[in-house]
Amino acid sequence: MSANEDQEMELEALRSIYEGDECFKELSPTTFQFRIGDHEDPKAFLLDVSWPETYPETAPQLTLQAFFNNRISPTTKQDIISKLEEQVEANLGTAMMYTLFEWAKENQADLMEHHQPVKDAATLNPSNETSSPVCSNKKKEKKEQLTKAQKRKMISRTDNKGELPRGWNWVDVIKLSKTGGAAED
Template sequence: MALSEEQQLEVEALCSIYEGDPSYKQIDQRTHQYLVGTEGESGSFLLEVSWPVDYPECPPTLSLDSFYNKHMSSSVKTAALNLLRQQSEAAVGMAMTYDLFDFAKENHLQLINGHSAEATSQRTSPAIPTKVSHNVFGGMEKREQLTKAQKRRLADRTDHKGELPRGWNWIDIVKQLSRTGCKDES
C-alpha cells in the first residue's frame, strides 16, 4: 500500500536525520529499527517501530522481538514496551517515530533497568554458577578479519601447527656484536 502524505514526510525526515547513523535502519516503508545503546554491550537493544495503515492517527506497533534482543528477558521487554507504548499513545495524531527513538535513547537505563538487575543477580548467585556473557552473539567474541595477504604472511612465519618457530624474535648476537663492538676488559 502507498504511504499517506504525512507518512512520506516522516520517512523523508527520518532518512535525513539518521543519514550515516549505523544505529538506524529502514526495513521497509512502514518499518524502522533503531539500536539503542552501544552494539555488543549487554544493555543495548533493537527497537522496531511498524506503522499501521492509519498511522499517525493510531499508535505504531512496537517490538523488541528481534534476534538481537535474545539476551533480554521477557519481563524486561514487557516493562520497556509498556513505557514506550505510553509515549506513543500520548503522541497519537503526530509523527512520533523519531520521538520514540529519542525517548528510548534518553531513558535507556530506565528501560533496561530490570535487565541489569537480572544480570547482577545471576553473577552473584552462589547456588547456580553461570557465565554471564556480555556479548549478544552467543558469547563468542568477534575476531578481527584478516585479508588473504595477511593470512599468507602469517602462514609463512608459522609451522604446520600455527606456532612460530623457536627463536623467531631473538636478536642475532653475532650481528649485534659486530655493529656495537665488544668491550675490552683491560
C-alpha cells in the same frame, strides 16, 4: 493531510536525520529498526517499529522480537514496550518516530534498570525460568586431514567426474608375471 502524506513526510525526515547512522535501519517504507545503545553494551536493545496504514492517527506496532534481544528477559521486554507505548499514546496523531527513538535513547538506563541478562536463550522454558544447562561433553570426531600433496595425488587419479578409474588399486598382473614377481619356493 492524509495518513499517507504524513507518513511520506515523516519517512523523508527520518531518512535525512538518520542518514549514515548505524543505529537506524529502514527495513521497508513502513518498518524500521532502531538500536538503543552500543553493540557491546549489555543493556542495548533493538526496537522494531511498524506503521499501520492509518499511522500517525493510530499507534505504530512496537516489538523487541529481534535476535539481538534474546538475552533480555521477557519481563524486561514487556516493561520496555509498556513504557514506550505510554510515549506513543502521548504523541498520538503526530509524527512521533524521532521523538520515540530519542526518548528511548535518553531513558535507556531506566528502561533496562531491572535487566538480568539471560545467559542462554535456548534454555528458556515457557514459564520464563532457566532450566539446568544441558551438558555437552561430546567431542566432535575430527576427520583425518589430508596434506596438499595427498590431495593432489587423489585428484590426479580421478577422472573428470571425480571418481577413481576402475581397478585403480589393482596390482598390475602382467607386470608381475614379466618381472618374476611370483612367490619363490
